[in-house]
Amino acid sequence: MSTTADAIRAADAHSAHNYHPLPLVVASAEGTWMTDVEGRRYLDMLAGYSALNFGHGNRRLIDAARAQLERVTLTSRAFHHDRFADFCTELAALCGKEMVLPMNTGAEAVETAVKTARKWGYEVKGVPDGHAKIVVAADNFHGRTTTIVSFSTDHEARDHFGPYTPGFEIVPYGDLTALAHAVTENTVAVLLEPIQGEAGVLVPPAGYLSGVRELTRERNVLFMADEIQSGLGRTGRTFACEHEGVVPDVYILGKALGGGVVPVSAVVADRDVLGVFRPGEHGSTFGGNPLACAVALEVIAMLRTGEFQGRATELGEHLHRELNLLVGGGAVTAVRGRGLWAGVDIDPSRGTGREISEKLMELGVLVKDTHGSTIRIAPPLVISKEDLDWGLAQLRSVLGA
Template identity: 65%
Template sequence: MHETPADAGGPVTHLEPHSANNYHPLPVVIAEAEGTWVTDTEGRRYLDCLAGYSALNFGHRHPDLIAAAHAQLDRVTLTSRAFRHDRFADFTAAVARLTGMDVVLPMNTGAEAVETAIKLARRWGYRVKGVAAGQATIVVMDSNFHGRTTTIVGFSDDPVAHEDFGPFAPGFVRIPFGDAAALEAAIDDTTVAVLLEPIQGEAGIIVPPEGYLREVRRITHERGVLMIADEIQSGLGRTGTTFACDLEDVVPDVFVLGKALGGGVVPVSAVAARRELMDVFTPGSHGSTFGGNPLAAAVATEVVRLLETGVYQARGRELGDRLATRLRALPSSQVAEVRCIGLWAGVELVAPVARAVSEALMTRGVLAKDTHATTIRLAPPLTITAEEIDLLADALAAAIDEVLPVPAVTTG
């Protein structure tokens, strides 16, 4: 699955004694959810400011998405791609329309979609570009996070993600994120694609320098290399635009989508590209038992309809401005940096106490999550209200004060 990684370490939770220790969750057990709020088994309510790592962009149990799922559950849920079903054409047409691409290949999880894009790029490189057999390379970025398969973690520079999982697949060249000159230097005759997150989510909401995505598009176009945009976390309204690439009016060769495409109801992912690229796949060369199933197609089609209203992108912009203003007012003695784009923020603390701040925030009725020890990551549903933004900001300020008190000012 293309999920945000578990924290390093952490004891096995005794609430779930038969669970593998691959996550270190906050000590809350959620039983119900509605909109931006969740309720635990003791009846306590919490404002959800993580939104399933952007899988819940439309909030919990959005009525239109739940209605679409219920209606499809009464008809047919799975046929496999061995047969056609009556929801598939509408689904693929909707995603193609949203991305501006010709062809859509559906999968289930984000990692599967990334793997699909890697296979597409390699086969295109051999069959169209003419790269020598077995020599294709793909340029990736430092601090990337694209999923959890052995191929993907093999080009991660996060030791928690890749340590002791090798040997890894070759064929990847890693360079600094945000450095266009490094990208230009890294491309050679074996390069078939550049794979990047337009904004790096797991790294702590890292926003590249202005103009960087335009430079990536220029360089890849001029050098005959595919630009693959992993918009699994950054896409579908999160940044105040449909895609993060839209912030610089960039259209990649390949979009990789997931998380919010399933509306928080079912896992849905997809790769969208021009027909001449996607046609490198032929029957039997790639597939998925559950990819594009009727239930997933019904929900994802409704997700696209919600996005086509423009309401959620507008909320991301307007409420994102409010969130950024509140976060940037936090004292510099506690917060080293605030990175905020739309309703997506990384609050960089001056000390590695992000877990403690997340726990203090939870006691105040707000759920968020730490990443890389120093960063509080915020990604509330796009349905959040202005009043809830203020509640979040007030609770975060109090939580940081509890863990990192501002030094008292002495006079005299």
Template identity: 70%
Template sequence: MTAPARTRTSAELIEAEEPVLAHNYHPLPVVVSGAEGTWVEDVEGRRYLDMLAGYSALNFGHRHPALIEAAHRQLDRLTLTSRAFHNDKLAGFAERLAALTGQDMVLPMNTGAEAVESGIKVARKWAYEVKGVPADRATIVVAADNFHGRTTTIVSFSTDETARSGFGPFTPGFKVVPYNDLAALEAAVDETTAAVLIEPIQGEAGVIIPDEGYLTGVRELTRRAGCLFVADEIQSGLGRTGRTLAVEHEGVVPDVLLLGKALGGGIVPVSAVVGSRDVLGVLRPGEHGSTFGGNPLAAAVGTAVVELLETGEFQRRAEELGTVLREGLSELVGKGVVGFRARGLWAGVDVDPAIGTGREISERLMREGVLAKDTHGSTIRLAPPLTITEEELRSALGSLEKALAG
């Protein structure tokens, strides 16, 4: 009888990845083998509190019962038809997502980058067919320090040299202006502008929150200039900031919303471009598509995600626990934290560089049983599942205090 294969240790699995996986990530040295709610477990059985939530892809925690049930139910019936045929789950998903976001139409895709690419194509098509921009002259204005994905077109308007270097030639048609600067934005918009594409809160840059009135100003400017306001809510949307959408903090309604991450409930990749009929109506059969976009499994899980958000429970939790997060971080200012920015259950925490880099602080947190992730320099991001309890959140803040103390 053949003996069962020995389970490899975390160290062995990390070592085994080295020669066979492209080195496009530098993960923390933890190998997750199971998860439930706000907790994950590694192959040795050590438990960690997840304070990253898959960059907001796990807003409802790991394996939320309602989402798992929806996935299981659909797995037993139908998973993929392609868009060559209709399926019985897509209409309901689109109806409910449009209603949740206050928009008319939905273009279902898979990944966040696909949603951004699709939004760019739609904006350009609209500019030519509706606004009357001359062929191949459309421009899109974006913000410096943006993060919208890593395709070649998207990195063409990134200001992060790590994302850009070695990947040219770059796609033309983009103007980059400083974030949170309405005067610079107005100066960049002209008769060729198809859209202004921004994140309501810049996540990868360190959870950068614009001044009050900035989003309102973007909305007014784009309306006055006759171009589209496209809001990338892939990280900031679907409950993370204490509202269904981050733009709701200023009561703003963009022409186009880009959604992803949490829309798939941490189970399958689901993204969408959601917008007005006047904008998404420019697409006709054959001009854009995706084999997996809007597949029955994704639509079933996405519908279950929308159902959770329709209750308002998770938005309220993010707002209420966001107060606990901000108060806890305020107490750490001067104790290793030099500053932070937070909205809802999302924070960028700037650590004194004398204490360590963001990576080093994240590794110390890991040893304390908490998983978080660094971004630029000595900044770490905190974005726990919206299902986290107050006790768990306070425990994580206590672990951060210990990590800062060394």
């Protein structure tokens, strides 16, 4: 068996350095715990950025995948397969929509949503060809393709990847007035995260999402909600938009939809939006494959019970209550989030987000830093209260709180 140092050296030598992972090498995982190549266990408080909402190796999801592996895993969309209709039907019903366009990754789903909005704008709204505009929010994170980084304000994601794709206007997140001024007759969509994850788990002001919904309806503009991280139980509701009673025109889904087993994403909307596509205009070899559909169908069935949304609500209230006790004591300057999802701003006197993450790793807890001074906490929704409290105790220890 390779040691941690050996495995890290090999990875550094032969893989592109587009990530800066913490210095551990995971060999196995179950539930909320991961074990490294040397047998040390770690509590996962990141959950693959919400891709692992149901934990590592969830038995229902593994059984669904194994059963499908024995039958058929890929046909391409050149043919029908017997899991596709059920997947589209059940996901559409979960979202309260009529149609599903399946893809694989979150970035693919966002790209698909961009294409959808533009085509809808030209063929339904009547925007002159080539003039469609999409309004987005500053500090967004929707992926890292060339089109998506064209409307990013993160210099690490954007710089030196131009020339950039036109057709986007950036406004401050949470500012309805700025959004209203940015929407013109050529605007086809507003694309937002209901909670900005990568930016530090930023929750918009109360009434913002409902205001966006009202504005887009009045101006005949699509409201596209990127629920890739915030959706499917993470915030205590199936979708984060539900906290304001909002139903967007387009849901963009990914991460947890694949249960941490396979990459699955989708754009979900009504027929008057997704119905603009005709054969040959968009596609994916692996999108909507039988294995992906089998796993996602089990995810949908699990979400229908409400169990995981309930756990995120109950444990999330406990998480935020405990984290807020740290604010003002010289260790933490602010806590944000909703459900089992929190952004914790570390007082600079206690270290950077990266340094705190490394110290927590040494104590057996895994989190991820962002924007220098912030750590993100997002454990699998199956975490026990005892494990959550143990993880929080390690955080208090590291912060000297």
